[in-house]
Amino acid sequence: MRFTLAIAAGLIFAGTTVVPASADAPEGAYWRVETTFTTTHPHAVGSGYHLTEREVSTEWLSPQGKSWSGFRELGAKPATKKDEAAWRADGSPTEWDYRTEGMKIHLSTKPGKGSIAADKGTPDGFRLGERYMTYQQLQSLPTDAEALRKYLVADVNAWIDKAVEDAKTTSPNSKKDDWLSNLDRYVAEQASELLYVNPVPDKVRAAAYQVLKTTKGVSDLGQAKDPLGRSGRKLAMPVPSGGGSVLKQQFLVDTKAMTMLAEYTDLKAGGKAVLGKSGVTTFRAGWTNDKPAVPSAS
Template sequence: MDDYQAVRELLPAPPLSPEVERAGRERLAAAFAHERVRRGRRAARWSAFGLVLAGAAAAAIAIAPTAPPRAPATSGTVAQADGKRFLLVAAESVASMPDEGAWWGRTEVNGRQFHEPGGRYVLRESESVETWIPADPEGRSWYRQTPQGTKPATPQDEAAWRVDGSPTSWTYDKTSETGHSGAVRAEPGEQSTWSTEDWDFRILTAGKPLTKMSEMPDTPEGLKALFDADDRTTIDTAARLLFFAPVTSETRAAAYRLLASAPGVTTVGQVSDALGRAGQAIEYESGEFAPPNYAGATRTRLVIDPLSGRPLSIETRAVADGLLLTYTAIQDSRWADDNPLKENE
């Protein structure tokens, strides 16, 4: 892993507040009400947000496939918006989030899934990572990593694991697509805490290091010009920025709007993410977040809570069978004046 990849994997995502969630719910409800009127009149226009995407981009969103409505998974879940419209709702919600503080902190769960050596069931290996990045570019960044061990991925996999004798370790050879060589063990590893002073990058997008958050554009057009890349790389970079970078709320909203107009992005509908949380999802073809030794084609899924504007998880799935390969799920993120990891050193 190079330094740039390490920075990308350790960058954080946005905070959530009750006020923002309520505002997002009101905007989403208004959008659905407007959409019902639009369908009755058969008019081709956007909702009352005033977020207009011109020309071919608007046409592409209008014809994006829509999954059939599903029953809400939780009392706070709203039915799916047409096409990628929920990304525009999320953009409006996230734009009002606070983005000031001495530290940007988050807790995420990183995981990957793979078949046991005999291919009879799927295992999930995961770890929790807490990150605190200083607003001061001269400050040190702090991390706490807690390996959570390996276990069967689903109840069905657990049943097959029990039939297999409930093993607590599995041995792989060097050709395995899991990326493991040798034994994989069930028990959690030791927790570790450390700090680094390698934040000269501060933000890294499309291979371009920037020195402070205010250097990031706050419009979709500005971000696209900054990335200066093909469609797939642009989508990957927007996803990294949206989920991981400590940018301003307006820049994060611009990333949502960029994804809404990007070709090659399709809607999945309402789903549960890797941690079982309800959200809306989009997918696109990409190998950016796939395991390094995985040879097959993959698709990247972004799961979003449009009511709050909070990104929930990035998931990489195999095209062949839909198997979840890797994921990063954001459990919590916020700006704060204190860093608990530094205080406990």
């Protein structure tokens, strides 16, 4: 479950004017979601220093449910001051190549060319959890927090029932309780997606925030700023049960616009951070009339 934000009317990003969602007619030709992920590359390069990588993904959705996806690598740079010193001692290279698990990895300080393409093989519509909805159905979601919670719980339970049935082919001993132990987390994740993934009405967004912050296991960490300097309320998600790894996840929410600003992911295995899968993601989302295009390199 997972993937930019209507901060307020008049917000500008990538040359696009973005405005909040409305319960009425769409306020643009596309709902555009921009997701920028920053992480430390898992493999040391050169004389043993690590690099931080950034990549940006975009999703463009028309009110009719047609979608386009864009992607661009934004380049790599030394992760810390210590890594920067080692990089300079190596002569400040701008490219790195190595092989791992049979794959050739190429890293560069320069942004990639990027791509944009219409999504094929997926149903038309707006994805909420594991199913697709029409724009009109999104506008009809409950605006009362408890009613929305009941809606999301029912949706998650339906997904769990299907997951249990599908799992029987490979894990005959699978039980519904294996999934239900993480029910609160799944509900919180679905509520968080309503804060940026789809163009839902403002009242639905406000209800989703109430569901998120009052879900069992979610804790309030107070005010904080994201890497872009935007202020919001930081909430910690319930830690999932089961497995040998530990995933800690936090969200930063603009409580005035009721939109998601950032997600922080800390995945550890054996007490050590899993580089490449831990990091911070920033979001921007809103209506635009600009046609789908390769994400900006900035």
